[in-house]
Amino acid sequence: MKLSKYIETLIIRAKRNDKHFYTYITLVIIRILLIFVPQTGYIHPDEFFQSVEIMTGEQFEIEHTRTWEFNNTFPIRSMVVPYFLLKVPLNFIDFLSTYSKYYLEIDLRSSYMILIFPRMIMCAISFVNDYSIYKICEAYSLRYEIRLLALGSSFIMLTFATRTFSNTIEMAICSLITYYVADCMIHSNTVIYKKEFLQDRYKKAESISEKVKIWKLKRTLPAHNYNKYFSLSILCVIGVFNRPTFLVFGAPMVFFWLLRGMGTKTVNFFDFNIRMLLFVISSIPTICFCILVDSLYYRYLTTGEIHMLQITINNFVVTPLNFLKYNLDPEKTAEHGIHPKYLHLLVNIPMLYNILGIIAISSFIHLIYSFLRGMYQDLPRSQSIVGLMTAAIFTPVMALSLINHQEPRFLIPITLPILLLHSPKLVTGFCQTYPFKNQNKILYYIFNNFLSTRASAKFILNIWYITNIFLTIFFGFIHQGGVYQLARYFSNSMHAKPSTMNIHLITSNIYMMPLSIVNIPSSHLLLTNSETGKKYRRSKDFYLYEYGSLEIDKLLKKIKIILDVNEMKFINKKKIYRMYLAVPTSLAEDLNIGFQKFPDIKYEQVKVFYPHLSTEALPKIFGRHPCDLHVDFDNLQGTCDIENKNYFSFSYILKQFSSIVHQFGLALYRIEIVTNSKASTLPQQ
CATH class of the missing domain: 1.20.5 (Single alpha-helices involved in coiled-coils or other helix-helix interfaces)
Structure with missing residues (x-):
């Protein structure tokens, strides 16, 4: 069934006044609208720095950060998916921007467009999951309304599925492959059943005419042995180049595809081996294409070398192999954080799928219990849809649990099998019959x-x-909601500041800020003067210093060093600069105390971006209220009314509640050293 038929079927279903379907349609609209709001939450730096930051930076020729994964000497990230998924559409936006800016005075290369346009693409891809779960339900005559409802209401679809994570692409590919394999399984089972039935009838037939009739019926049966092998091979190769962890997600599904019909009279190991051979051979062109794209992008291979036919094995790079070499080294993965082996199973699955995740784990424990007790009748058949979904859930979970670094987003590709198996329990409850053997x-x-x-x-x-x-x-x-607002603020400030002024921004206890959203021209691009023909680069006027979760005392020492360097430039070169510090408001009290050790440094709060929560600097329940920490250029010492507090008074409780709420923000401070000579030349804020 094509996509148009799928949409038509959903419309017919809507006319039947199904409440679950109407709720699902509402959630789909919310999923789309949340792109344009936009969501200010910042889940993880990878949503920018593994795709958007590089693609927008290169296409729009703006300042951007190129992380270590894209180092030309040892690249571990393939650019095949980001290039065709983002770079090509961004090229079209860049083309349209020339005309929209001239005729409509609308700049399509704005910070807002840089944020939402990639999310629009990801949102469109997210509906592959909806389509796949619907098609599986249709093939196996399952109720799809409650499963689509569970999928549409999941925060995974409302947040993760519209972000530019490689995991989001991995989830869509896994869902599509799951549908293809499930469809091939039921198709093969149906054809094999009919074929064996006709064979038995053929043997029992007594007349020649009846045998001829049965033989003709057998000839009309559709082929099933090699269905979708080419599509599956392409998807698997793209999945591996997108994220090599796809190997553990795709392996059980490919195995079930190879296993179809095994054990019957018409399918044997010869068919199994031929399927495997065809799958491997059909994947070779896609592998070669992906290697070629990566080799050209990372300049291992150049057009000049191709033209001169000076090509060796060293002209090619296989990024998935580099990825595996890096991540199979425990010392290197430990640099990103060491997590306990049980984290995925006992923490990440319940967090991602809450009550359905707990049900899935309980069901898996029951299967293990049944296996150990020899109750094999309680186990799903090896070639059933339940067996496929169970393997698609727990095979990758167990494999990924062996890796040191574990994050919840690594598991979102198992969304479809979990919801397909267990979402009906949202309306039917846990047990329809008494589940225990003992009665008490x-x-x-x-x-x-x-x-x-x-x-x-x-x-x-x-x-x-x-x-x-x-x-x-x-x-x-x-979560980290102030980072995007901070970038938008400096995007506007950079266009309004004098051309002779440099901006220095220091951040701490927040995620990396995407420079592409600041949207300033690149200082690394080599330009040509149209009049003189001389080559030049734009002078850099925005400097970003990111210090992670640095302690306040060490952070202030860094600030002092940067201030001293800029003061020397200011004196010798008459360079105007302005320095800012961005930290969570939960650190306001510590920052105030720390600055008392530097009496020559003056600071004031410029703006607070709400809401923002950094897990690196959680709000303090009994912290001082920001209003009690009034600090400006004339009064460095903070004041705090701590005498005669009535801890049981309504006003005190209300004030403490207000204090906690105010700590859910990202504060931006302006910092300077005020001297007599500088005070007369520094422009006003």
Whole structure:
């Protein structure tokens, strides 16, 4: 069924007044609208620095940060997917911007467009997951309304699925492959059943005419042995080059595709081996194409070398191999953080899928228990849809648990199988029948009050909704939410400042700020003067210093050094500069105390960006209220009214609550050393 038929079917379903479907359509609209709001939440630096930062920086010729993964000497990230997914559409936007700016006075190369345009592309790709889950349900006659509802209401689809993570692409590819394999499985099972049935009829037929009739029926059966092998091979290769961890997600699904029909009279190991051979051979052209694109991008191979036919094995780079070499080294992965082996199973799955994640883990434990007790009748068949989905969930989880560094987003490709298996429990509850073999009052009480359909169906869906709403707000708007606003602020400031002024921004206890959103011309690009023909580069006028989770005392020492260097430039070269510091408001008290050790440094708060939460600097429950920390250029010493507090008064409780709320922000401070000579020349804010 094509996409148009899929949409037509959904419209027909809507006319039947299905409440779950209407809720799903509402959630789809919300998913799209959240792109344009936009969501200020910043989930992880990789959503910018592994795709958007590089592609927009190169296409629009603006300042950007090129992280170590894209080092030409040892690149571990393939540029095939980002190039065709982002660079080509951005090239079209760049072309349109010339005309929209001239005729409509609308600049399509704005910071806002740099943020939302890649998210629009990712949002469109996210509907591959919706389509795949619908098609699987249709093929196996499953209820798709509640499964689409669970998918649409998941915070994974409302936040992660619209961000430029390689994991998001990995999730879409996994979902599509899961649909292809599931479809091939049921198609093969149907054809094999009919073929074996006709073979038995053929053997029992007594007349020649009846045998001829049965033989003709057998000839009309469709082929099934090698269905979709070329499509699967292409998707798998793209998945591996997008993110080599796709190997552990794709392996169980490819295995189930190879295993179709094994054990029957018409499929044997010869068919298994031929399928494998065809799959490998058909993947070679895509592999060669991806290697060629990466080799050209990282300049291992140049057009001049191709023209002169001076090509050796050293002219090619295989980025997935470099990725595996790096990540299989425990010492290198430890630099990104060491996590316990149980983190994915016991923490990340419940966080991503909340109650459905807990149900999935419980079901898996039950399967292990049944296997160890020899109750093989309780296990799913090896070639069933339940077996496929179970393998697609826990094979990659177990494999990824062996790696030191574990993040929740690594697991989002298992979204489709988890929701396909367990989302009906959102409306049916945990158990429709008594699940225990033993019968006693305690087990009856647990079943009647928590596990039965009547008891559990009341609260499961509510828990699902509440948890996903909270996580959507947290990851979509609060987590590191001030970073994007900070970048937009300096984007506007850079266009308004004098051309002779340099801006220095120091950040601490926040994520890396994407320079592409600041949207300033690149200082590394070699330009040509149209009149003289001389080569030149633009002078750099924006400097960013990022110090991670640096302690306040060490941070202030860094600030003092940068100030002293700029003061020397100011004296000798008459260079005008302005320095800013951006830290979470939860550090306002510590910052105030720390600055008292530097009486020659003056600072004032310029702006606070709300909401913002840095897990590196969590709000303090009993911290001093920001209003009690009034600091300006004339009064360095903060004041705090701490005498005669009534801890049980309504005003004190309200003030403490206000203090916590005010700490959910990102404060921007202007810093300077004021001297007599400088005070007369420094422009006013």
